[in-house]
Structure formats: C-alpha cells, structure tokens
C-alpha cells in the first residue's frame with residue numbers, strides 16, 4: 001500500500017494486487033498488477049484504477065508463444081511492463 005500526498009488530483013492511498021496467469025494451456029508467463037485507489041472497504045468502489053501487466057520472458061519467447069506474427073505494439077503489450085488493453089485504465093494512469 002502506498003500513500004501519495006501533495007498532488008491535488010492524485011493524492012490518496014493506493015493498493016497493488018498481483019495476479020498471475022495460471023492457465024497451463026496459456027503459459028503466457030505474465031503477471032498482472034491491479035492498482036486500487038482508496039482501498040478502505042467503507043469507500044465501496046474497489047474497481048481497479050489500472051491494470052499493469054508484466055511479461056518476464058524475452059522477445060523470442062513471446063514471438064514463439066503467439067499463434068500469429070506480432071506487431072511491435074503487440075510485442076510491447078506482452079513483454080515487459082504495459083498498461084493492459086481492455087482494462088479500466090483511466091487518464092490518471094496514462
């Protein structure tokens with residue numbers, strides 16, 4: 001948990017929840033970190049502010065893993081850190 005202060009629109013308490021893809025048939029070797037803001041349950045809304053993915057294998061692994069030729073943008077989404085496509089990332093996370 002991280003408390004950020006001194007910035008009017010970003011001040012708050014942030015929680016980070018790590019998840020790993022555990023589908024043996026997928027084997028994408030990526031972690032997903034949900035960023036939650038103001039994680040106190042009494043605040044109700046715990047939808048993630050953003051989801052960060054991280055693929056820890058090298059470029060050749062993800063090119064082999066994909067069933068189609070990857071563009072540079074697709075490769076950047078898989079390898080290393082990236083804001084997840086289709087996740088509820090907001091302007092604050094970009």
Ligand SMILES: [Zn+2]
Pocket residue numbers: 021022023026027028029030
């Ligand atoms: Zn996977």
